[in-house]
Amino acid sequence: MATFYWRDSTTNNGGYFMPLIFPLLGVLFNKRKLFVIWGICVILTVSSLKRGAILCIGIETLIFFYFYVRSVSDKRRKTLNLNLILMLCFSIAMLIVLNSIYQDNIYLQDRLEDTISGDSSGRDSIYEDAISKFTNSNFFTKLMGHGFMQTPRLIGMYAHSDWLELLVGLGILGVSLYCMIFLYLFIWYIHNKSYLSYSQRFIYLSALSCWFVKSVFSMAFNAPEASMLSVAIAIVMGQVKISKQCKN
Numbered sequence: 001m002a003t004f005y006w007r008d009s010t011t012n013n014g015g016y017f018m019p020l021i022f023p024l025l026g027v028l029f030n031k032r033k034l035f036v037i038w039g040i041c042v043i044l045t046v047s048s049l050k051r052g053a054i055l056c057i058g059i060e061t062l063i064f065f066y067f068y069v070r071s072v073s074d075k076r077r078k079t080l081n082l083n084l085i086l087m088l089c090f091s092i093a094m095l096i097v098l099n100s101i102y103q104d105n106i107y108l109q110d111r112l113e114d115t116i117s118g119d120s121s122g123r124d125s126i127y128e129d130a131i132s133k134f135t136n137s138n139f140f141t142k143l144m145g146h147g148f149m150q151t152p153r154l155i156g157m158y159a160h161s162d163w164l165e166l167l168v169g170l171g172i173l174g175v176s177l178y179c180m181i182f183l184y185l186f187i188w189y190i191h192n193k194s195y196l197s198y199s200q201r202f203i204y205l206s207a208l209s210c211w212f213v214k215s216v217f218s219m220a221f222n223a224p225e226a227s228m229l230s231v232a233i234a235i236v237m238g239q240v241k242i243s244k245q246c247k248n
Helices: 013-028 034-047 051-072 077-104 106-117 123-135 139-144 151-155 162-169 171-195 198-217 224-247
Strands: none
Touching (some): 013 034, 013 051, 013 224, 034 051, 034 077, 051 077, 051 198, 123 151, 123 162, 162 171, 171 198, 198 224
């Protein structure tokens, strides 16, 4: 309310909170209220008018549907049919609500049309400045960077991309280490997939996907609220570790 959350022609960064906590929805895979909470998350995210947040929760929703359908397919046929019918009903209801929000908000329509036409809200010039600052540096600075979080001093603002932020601040070394984090998390999933339930796979992959997507056009590693993604990933890793120890 203090930030005019529901006011037209206003974007709200609070919309990013929904995709960041969305992976934890996996703990409710066996609860009927799962769809209600899913609907609330999607509606609040779309209402924030943040295109990046909408993209993140859109990807997470696809992962959510995929693993939920697979999870209910392992149950009795009667339960399977009921859950799928429930999911279909909620999906139709959500489409109606989202279409109503879209039709009633001219600003949202303009932002989505701008996205299709290639409008980046000034990010293209920010990215150019960051890349220029990197390319015009000496070899040592390219390797090690100008120092952590130095983009506000060097280009006047944050780079709005983890990768460019690290490229300017910590150089090639910083970008390489960040890339290794994602590579390790992906390899860990491949090696431990057989230990994971469908709900755990949803939690892990949706958190990892949201983290990566957000890192491309926004800030993730230095955004305190993004720690919820690390929490989701850590929960799954911890459960797998405990499971392995019990088997041994």
